[in-house]
Amino acid sequence: MQLGELEKQVLQYFWKGRTADAKSVHSHFEKRRGGTLNTIQSTLDRLYKKGLLRREKQGHAFHYQAAMDRQAFIGKLIEGIGEDYSADPGSTLIAAFSTFSEKLSDKQIEALEKLIEARREADAEQSDQ
Amino acid sequence: MQLGELEKQVLQYFWKGRTADAKSVHSHFEKRRGGTLNTIQSTLDRLYKKGLLRREKQGHAFHYQAAMDRQAFIGKLIEGIGEDYSADPGSTLIAAFSTFSEKLSDKQIEALEKLIEARREADAEQSDQ
DNA sequence: CACAAAACCGAGCGTCAATCGGTTTTTTAC
C-alpha cells in the first residue's frame, strides 16, 4: 500500500485521535501547504476507499476518523514488504531488528522482550488445552 | 523505495547470489514472462542507478550483482516506513513484532532473543571502555 | 578498420496521486 505525500500527512493527522470533516482537515492543512477543499475531499475519499479511514454522515458532512492506528498500519506495511520480497515473517523481523539494533533504547529493548515473554506464555496456555 | 514488479523480480534473482549480464537475465525471464532484452537492460540500469545493483564491465558487457542482500534491503525498506510515518525505531519494531507474533516459530523467537542478547552484550562492552 | 555486441536514448503507454472546476445531491431554513 503505497500512499502519496498528502495521503500520508492526512493519515497522520487522524492518528492524533481526531474525528474531522473535510472542512476541518482543509483548514488545518491550508496554512502549511495550500490547496483547495476539493483536493482534501478527494484525498479523504481515496483513503476511505483504501480502508484507512472510516466515515459517517453527521448532519450534512462526513466525519472521518482513522480506521486503524499507526502501529497496526505500520505492521501491515511491513507485512506487505515481506510478501513483496518473499521473506518469511521471521526473517523480516530479524531484518528489522538488525537494522534498528543500535538505535534502540534500553527501554525499547525491554518492551520487546516483554512482548516475547507474552507470546511464550500464550504458547504455553495453548498447549495446556 | 518503491519498485516496480519487474524490478522486484530481477532483484530477487540476484539475491540468489548470482552475477549475470543482461543477456543471461533476459534468457532467465523470457520463458516465464516474455519481454525483450532491451526491457531487461533498462530495468538493470534503473536498479543500478538506485544503488541496488553493482556492475562492472567484463569484456563487452556489464556484469551485475546485488549491492546488498535481501535482509539489508528489507531493513532499509522498513526504516523508510518509519521515516514516512514518523515512527521511531522502537515503535516500528514493536509494530512488526505485534503483527507477526503468532506467525513466528519457536526457532525464530529464539533467534530474535539471541540478537537481543548480543545487543545487550555490545552495550556492556561499550560501557567498559 | 570493420563487424558485432552491448549500451544508451527517446518516445509511447499505463497507473496512480494531486489538483481543481463544474455538476449533482443532500440538508437546512424559511
Add this chain to the structure above:
DNA sequence: GTAAAAAACCGATTGACGCTCGGTTTTGTG
C-alpha cells in the same frame, strides 16, 4: 415544499514513474 447553501461527486489535466521497445551510438575484438 421550495430555494439557498453546503457538501459530495464527477471528470479532466498534470506530473511521476515503471514497462516496453525501436533505433542510434559506443565499444570491444579480431
